[in-house]
Amino acid sequence: MRDEADPQSVDARLAARLGLLRTEHGWSLDELSRRTGVSRSTLSRLERGELSPTTTVLGQLCTVYGRTMSNLLMEVEAEPPQLVPLVRQQVWRDERSGFTRRSVSPPHTGLRAEIIEGTLDAGADVSYENAPVPGVEQHIWVLEGTVEITVDGTVHTVREGDCLRFRLRGPSHFRCPGPQRVRYALMVVLP
Template sequence: MRQAVPDRTVPDPAAPDPAVPDPAAPDPVDARLGSRLAELRAEHGWSLGELAERSGVSRSTLSRAERAETSPTAALLNRLCHVYGRTMSQLLSEVEAEPAPVLRAAEQQVWTDRTSGFVRRSVSPPHGGLRGELVEGRLSTGADIAYDRPPVPGLEQHIWVLDGSLAVTAEGTEHLLDAGDCLRLRVWGPTRFRCAGPEGTRYVLAVVRP
């Protein structure tokens, strides 16, 4: 009786290990975000060129963001939110499953702008029937983010600093906030968020849509 010969095939060292994530694969959040951006453009019936004209963002950058070939910056998302008439929290919530009434800390979506060093935790994302949102922001040392327009004109914001120092510029005036300070404003034009201390800063941003 002929005996079965054991398989002595030598694994190809160049073959990818299925147990190891592909570093070239897009971040799952970026992939879902890119798909949603493409859906929004299609819903409006705009070409990449038309969206580029409306947003001031190049066609190539828009295309790469929709295909998740690059991680979009906060400034880029802010411009697109302005065009589509939604807040950043709304946009990010749309790439999640149906929102739950209770969001545990481990379930809160965290998004990182790798370019500026801005980390954004959606503590209380938009929910049906509610106008308010709650966001935790973290800026690393030296981080500086400028938004050339509000996502929604007249957006109400309450900025409460928890740790460190934060400089917020609105309507040409810079407000220096230390831990415990709160700035209240309606946003009509450009704004700027800057880490103003030697260490990182952490703050809460409460947003109320008009």
């Protein structure tokens, strides 16, 4: 049973999110029941916060909503932490392309923006076939070096101190002409 006294509890946020997902899909409780095999009354009680879902029921709901359980639970996390210490900033390196990515301010359900520190070795090339989210806003501020960024077929040479900003709707290409590596801050803002 849930703690209805605390509307900010994970259970309360989960109940609200489940109700919102059903509404976003335009489904009635009867339609959701048909799709999941979970009784209409159970679904109604879940959305009102009178009942906590079992793992099995939550799994059935995640399947019809096209989400992993981790993604659904991430959507109802509490407010993101205000401080992201350096030791908690995940770093990923693609040795083959010479690209390093540090998630300085990682994405969070409650936020629309994230900040990434990117470095490209001299001569490195990285291409992206499509925008991860069409219309995503990007601001790229070069901290050291020079990078050539191709967006919408136009090549922009962005030097130390310069900032390139755009809405990404298609492919993009990053190239570090050298002679030194480039280091830049990338702010990604979801539409």
